[in-house]
Amino acid sequence: MTAKVLFAAGTEQWAIYETPLRRALDRLGVAARLATDLPPEEVDYIVHAPDSAVQDFTPFTRARAVLGLWAGVESIVGNPTLRLPLARMVDRGLTQGMVEYVTGHVLRHHLGMDAHILHQDGVWRPAAPPLAHDRRVSVLGLGALGAACARMLSGIGFRVTGWSRRPKDIAGLRCLSGEDGLRQALAEADILVLLLPLTPATENLLDAGHLALLPRGAVIVNPGRGALIDDDALLAALDSGALCHATLDVFRTEPLPPGHPFWAHPRVTVTPHIASQTRPDTAAEVIAENIRRGEAGEPFLHLVDPEAGY
Numbered sequence: 001m002t003a004k005v006l007f008a009a010g011t012e013q014w015a016i017y018e019t020p021l022r023r024a025l026d027r028l029g030v031a032a033r034l035a036t037d038l039p040p041e042e043v044d045y046i047v048h049a050p051d052s053a054v055q056d057f058t059p060f061t062r063a064r065a066v067l068g069l070w071a072g073v074e075s076i077v078g079n080p081t082l083r084l085p086l087a088r089m090v091d092r093g094l095t096q097g098m099v100e101y102v103t104g105h106v107l108r109h110h111l112g113m114d115a116h117i118l119h120q121d122g123v124w125r126p127a128a129p130p131l132a133h134d135r136r137v138s139v140l141g142l143g144a145l146g147a148a149c150a151r152m153l154s155g156i157g158f159r160v161t162g163w164s165r166r167p168k169d170i171a172g173l174r175c176l177s178g179e180d181g182l183r184q185a186l187a188e189a190d191i192l193v194l195l196l197p198l199t200p201a202t203e204n205l206l207d208a209g210h211l212a213l214l215p216r217g218a219v220i221v222n223p224g225r226g227a228l229i230d231d232d233a234l235l236a237a238l239d240s241g242a243l244c245h246a247t248l249d250v251f252r253t254e255p256l257p258p259g260h261p262f263w264a265h266p267r268v269t270v271t272p273h274i275a276s277q278t279r280p281d282t283a284a285e286v287i288a289e290n291i292r293r294g295e296a297g298e299p300f301l302h303l304v305d306p307e308a309g310y
Helices: 011-027 092-111 113-118 144-156 178-187 231-240 280-296
Strands: 003-008 032-035 045-048 065-068 136-140 159-164 174-177 191-194 218-222 243-248 268-270
Touching: 003 011, 003 280, 011 032, 011 280, 045 280, 065 280, 092 113, 092 144, 092 191, 092 218, 092 243, 092 280, 136 144, 136 178, 144 159, 144 191, 159 178, 174 178, 231 243
Parallel strands: 003 032, 003 045, 045 065, 136 159, 136 191, 159 174, 191 218, 218 243, 243 268
Antiparallel strands: none
């Protein structure tokens, strides 16, 4: 039997994903009709991006699942018409990209690279940075991305603490949870990495009170979600010298408006949401595997918990 798969992620994405998806389905031996214009009542699976024109899922009466192309699901998980299983994208290419971004910026701040770049003034400053085991790094969020980054940083030698809303046990990592655990993770973070999903429970998690728990001179690296941090509280902490620097890849409004204070702030690095992205070749493997599972009656991978929001 042929599975009918609607690609509902826009014309530009179709041009990028069509060939990798067809190849991945063929490799798994999945017979599928993949198209952008199937009648809703005939669709078995929806490959979906949250900014797709498809926002009403009511007509898809026989569909078995919505297979997301994005890691973030905050803009779709609350859709009242979505009564189908929703799988988020957990892609090894996206994960590797995030590991490289986080590791690079943690090492940048750990080694004090910015100072060497800025101080090309003929003055010899021979002070060496501490070793990684003398630097404390806390990673908030221990999903696929956070856990992978935490393991890499720990492997380099950093003293890594991970925090998640729900208790987790990850081999080789110190894992905390709950409000007390959060306060401890913040208080011990020379460098703080944010990789939490955005939910009502995590929005503005780093408010003035939580930011004040960080050690003086701490650094924040945020490739997670912009709304995890209270922007005004962050700017105040940077202006006062309580925080040394913030490297930000995600923002409440994207693209970041040209007049936003982050652009000109001497203690802020703006990167334009490039920490990582879904890679078509590896993402196609994930989508194809979930279609194979659906056809075989097996559980889908990476299902979203609607109550938790991720």
